[in-house]
Amino acid sequence: MLQEAHVLRNAGEDVVVGIVETHRRSDTEALLHGLEVIAPQQVEYKGIKLHEMDIDAVLSRKPGVALVDELAHTNAQQSPSKRYQDVEELLDSGIDVCTTVNIQHFESQVDVVAKITGISMQGDGA
16 A cells, blocks of 8 residues: 555655554555655543544545555544544545555455464454
8 A cells, every 4th residue: 555655646646644554564664754644643542542543634635545554443432433434435525545454354254364374363243
């Protein structure tokens, strides 16, 4: 997604990072260089400070393309409660979206993922 963002930006597209989870990976963090990043909202949930996409800031910025990481994410105490709903709102406003989704969120692929990774994933019913 981040590599595609650089391709789009270099082609003249107006691209912003709505939310990205780097998981402190240096290679992922390096790919953010040169991209405009919308500051995430800090949300407290069960005593933990979390970062969530500031959908209002992205909508107000109105880029041509927004990067939205982890499509299957459940927002912490926000409405809408699912990130895919945030994506729908961006698309409805005329903003194109590049997104990611972890393979384990594809229920039909749970057995394949477990076989490859050795990790058994439990569905959340979503």
